Amino acid sequence: MHHLGISLYPERSTPEHDEAYMAAAAKLGFDRIFTCLLSVRRSREQTLEEFGRFVATAHGYGFSVAVDTNPEVFARLGATPADLSPFAEMGVDTIRLDGHFDDKGDIQITRNPQGIKIQYNASSNMALDLMIERGADLRNMCVCHNFFPERFTGLGEGRFSWFSRKYRSLGLSVAAFVSSRAEDTFGPWDVYEGLPTCEDDRTRPIGLQLRHLLATGLVDDVLVGNCFASDVELAQMASVDTTRVTFGIVLDEDASGEERRSLWGFDHITRTDASDYLLRSSIPREAYRQTSIPARPVPGGLLQRGDVMIVNDNLAHYRGEVQIALRDIPDDGTRNLVGRIPGQELFLLDYVLPEHPFGFIR
Numbered sequence: 001m002h003h004l005g006i007s008l009y010p011e012r013s014t015p016e017h018d019e020a021y022m023a024a025a026a027k028l029g030f031d032r033i034f035t036c037l038l039s040v041r042r043s044r045e046q047t048l049e050e051f052g053r054f055v056a057t058a059h060g061y062g063f064s065v066a067v068d069t070n071p072e073v074f075a076r077l078g079a080t081p082a083d084l085s086p087f088a089e090m091g092v093d094t095i096r097l098d099g100h101f102d103d104k105g106d107i108q109i110t111r112n113p114q115g116i117k118i119q120y121n122a123s124s125n126m127a128l129d130l131m132i133e134r135g136a137d138l139r140n141m142c143v144c145h146n147f148f149p150e151r152f153t154g155l156g157e158g159r160f161s162w163f164s165r166k167y168r169s170l171g172l173s174v175a176a177f178v179s180s181r182a183e184d185t186f187g188p189w190d191v192y193e194g195l196p197t198c199e200d201d202r203t204r205p206i207g208l209q210l211r212h213l214l215a216t217g218l219v220d221d222v223l224v225g226n227c228f229a230s231d232v233e234l235a236q237m238a239s240v241d242t243t244r245v246t247f248g249i250v251l252d253e254d255a256s257g258e259e260r261r262s263l264w265g266f267d268h269i270t271r272t273d274a275s276d277y278l279l280r281s282s283i284p285r286e287a288y289r290q291t292s293i294p295a296r297p298v299p300g301g302l303l304q305r306g307d308v309m310i311v312n313d314n315l316a317h318y319r320g321e322v323q324i325a326l327r328d329i330p331d332d333g334t335r336n337l338v339g340r341i342p343g344q345e346l347f348l349l350d351y352v353l354p355e356h357p358f359g360f361i362r
């Protein structure tokens with residue numbers, strides 16, 4: 001099951017504003033909160049009191065709370081890998097280790113009696129497999145990628161995939177960040193260029209960022225790294241179908257009612273015998289054995305990558321099949337052009353594997 005989350009930085013906000021954001025997100029089904037103790041410079045007593053109230057409020061809205069830490073934060077709070085009582089006092093559910101301890105400490109902390117989950121940095125190359133082999137409690141471990149405030153410093157697709165596959169292969173859940181594009185957002189530091197994990201997501205709409213991370217099949221939880229995301233952005237994330245790769249579609253004005261039914265009236269799954277030229281869903285064909293789909297010529301005579309097509313009467317055996325062009329192909333009269341995937345979403349085609357589900361956003 002995928003979980004959606006938000007990030008909050010209490011030292012840079014107000015309790016009232018934070019709680020209003022929690023309430024809005026919780027209403028839409030968000031249930032994870034990320035916050036940061038790395039940037040907090042209050043005393044131990046102030047930190048325990050203020051973040052304790054913050055966590056209690058979050059729990060009241062049904063959120064699980066993760067706090068970003070490192071050994072310096074532990075020292076300020078008087079905590080050690082063997083003694084997590086300050087975090088337990090705050091009510092923290094997950095401790096994220098942006099930096100780590102020695103081998104013994106990194107293993108010992110996973111065995112804490114309070115049951116606090118330990119989250120390691122998924123954007124670093126850690127030998128978690130050896131830790132598990134030496135006694136770290138796998139049931140109490142997970143990983144979360146970094147976010148990157150500075151433009152052009154976020155993870156590339158290849159490195160993101162390499163890290164995520166490495167940790168998923170151990171049975172660990174993986175979290176990553178998307179970024180709000182609302183005005184005046186902020187994070188824990190004085191940098192304001194957004195807070196995504198993957199650099200290419202920085203300028204994408206937030207719903208497309210989420211669909212990208214889900215399409216990789218490598219992420220369990222997705223959180224907004226900066227705050228405050230707008231109500232519209234939160235709603236866009238909440239509306240994303242987390243069970244399949246989904247595409248926006250610019251519908252052709254000539255698309256008929258039957259063609260629209262073929263797009264949205266069926267659960268599409270790609271064929272096992274996949275083509276390099278077409279992404280195919282044969283599922284609608286059975287419903288169109290006796291239903292006519294008159295042929296329409298394709299303007300220009302060429303179908304281009306990202307064009308969405310439905311097989312017409314000229315190839316009646318395949319009539320109703322939904323296809324997406326993966327390469328440019330000539331119009332042979334058997335396919336009607338019913339819409340196009342927006343250019344900024346064409347990269348998602350690369351994630352739709354044989355026998356995998358996909359769909360279109362209305």
